[in-house]
Amino acid sequence: MKPLSVRQIRSILAGELIQGSDHVIIHFGAYRLKQIKKQNTILFSNKKITNWDALKKYFPLVLVTDQEFRKNGQLEELTVLKVKDIEEAYWKFVNYYRSLFQIPVVAVTGTSGKTTTKEMIRHILSAEKNVSSTNSSNNSRTAHLYYLLSIDDDTEAAVFETAVGEPGDILKAGEYFKPTIGIITNIGAHHLNYCKTLEAYINAKGEMAKILDHSSVLIINSEDHNTKKIDLSNYLGRIIKVGVDPSCHFKAEDIKYGKNGMQFSVQHLEKNYAVFVPGYGAHQVYNALAALAAVHEIGMDLSKAIEILKTYKNLNKHLQVHEGLNGATIIDDTWSLTTTSLEAALNVLSDVGKAKKKVAIVGTITDLGSWGYVIHEQAGEIISESDVDILITIGFHARIMADHLLKIGTNATVHSFNNSTLVFDLLKEIVDENTIVLIKGDMYSQPIIELASKLRKKQ
Structure with a gap:
């Protein structure tokens, strides 16, 4: 955080x-007590604080409140500012702080690929600039203030992940970050427990266009079906399309698998560039296209950005390939699970596992609310269009995929388990060096993560 004095804040x-x-210097900000981790923090609160002893280790502390406060001689290192309205004061502070920095700020959203795209952008820009960014996939709305205040006088660019848990989340993120570049990687079906319908979820992702002004840039996946449904009629900024369509500003051609990643050619402004991006799958090409478009817009030479991209390290548990149980090839994709990422992972399984027996282990898709049954059936249909030889589902709701696959007809052998205890024993019997296994779950499914660890060969 750029240090500010109480006098400035007042x-x-x-x-x-x-x-x-007035002379106390502020280095950190918080709007909840549990967010106070350091001394010299400014806290915005309309709640009465009774246990000051627990906070004394963080003194000097600055409290901004709209509640009555009597001067307390026992709290000498506590500075108190009284305001008329705490909510109004908080947003004045946020808006003022953001206005201090005229730097490019990238906001990335999407059902799948947002963390990867954000990390690619951070990696490329960091070769030349001091970059503030979201930590891993920690994109909670409660962390927005923390990430905003991570920008200081040394920051030359920022890239933040903006997730959708419910409608309004991206609008709220926009109030903090005021991005100059927005990216929508793709839109599948997720978080329907709060968005209620797919249309509402699409609109929630489409809020990205609403938080960008007329001087901004919106980068979108040209081929994504649901992104095309976003109403952009009121968006006055520029749109950059990435994909394989001839209309794309960054167009990928000659996509093929290489060693540990994807090789392709990108066409931009009638020039062609050879690109290698670590990580398997055509979806990784789209992530790379969006990242390259963003850093080029910020001002980085495209050839240099492509060279730096080669050194990007693919994220943990994102389609990582290992030698594993009985010599089988294991694809660990236990970071997240949506129908969008499932389809991408199955494509990688097919492409990497040519001429091998293909096993897919799939867990439950979460955050679906009343849409759980329908979306799991859709997942079954996605699996039916793959060339999986053996499907193993883990979890009560995941069984819906298996049941639907059997209902619509399949040549695959199907197994369903309520937990992962018996899955490892089955795999010991059916996999060998001519087998490739995809294990697909999310970061909250500890049994599946533990199973993936067991399947990977110990070093």
Whole structure:
């Protein structure tokens, strides 16, 4: 955080100094007690705090409140600013702080690929610039203030992941970050427990266009079916399309698998560039296209960005290939699970596992609410279109995929388990060096993560 004095903050908020000093310097911000981790933090709160002893280790502390506060001689290192409305004061502070920095800020959303795309952008930009970014996939709305304040006078660019748990989440992120570049990687079916319908989820992702102004850039996947449904009629900024369609500003051609990644050619402004991106799958090409478009827009030479991209390290548990049980090839994709990422993973299984027996282990898709049955049936249909030889589902709801696959007809052998205990024993019997196994789950499914670990060969 750029250090600010209480005097500066008081001027911005039109606050009254109840106790403490105008000369205290603020280095951190919080709007919840549990967010206070360091001294010299400014806390915005309308709640009465009773246990000051627990907070003394974080003194000097600055409290901004719209509640009555009597000067307390026992709390000498506590500075208190009284404001008329705490909500209004908080957003004045947020808006003021963001206004201090005229830097490119990239916001990335999508059902799948947003963390990977964000990390690619961070990796490429970091070769030349000091970059602030979301940590891994920690994109909770409660972390927005923390990430905003990670920008300081040394920051030259920022890239933040903006997730959708419910409608309005991206709008709220926009109030903090005010991005200059927005990216929508793709839109599948997820978080329907709060969005209720696929249309509402698409609209929630489409909020990205609403948080960008007329001078901004929106980067979209040209071929994504649901992204095409977003109403962009009121968006006044530029649109950059990436994909394989001839209309794309960044167009991929000659896509093929290489050693540990994808090789392709990208066409931009009538020039062609050879690209290698670590990580398997055509979807990785789209992630790379969006990342290259973003960093080029920021001002990086495209040839240099492509060279740096070669050194990107694919994220843990994102379609990582290992030698494993009985000499089988194991594809560990236990980071997230949506129908979009399932389809991408099955394509990788097919492409990497040519001439091998293909086993897919799939867990439950979460955050679907009343749509759970329908989406798991859709997952079964996606599996039916793959060349999987053996399907193993783990979990009560995951069984819906298996049952639907059997209902519509399949040549695959199908097994369903309520937990992973018996799966390993089955795999010991059916896999060998001529087998490739995809294990697909999400970061919250500990049994599947543990199973993936057991399947991988110990070093």
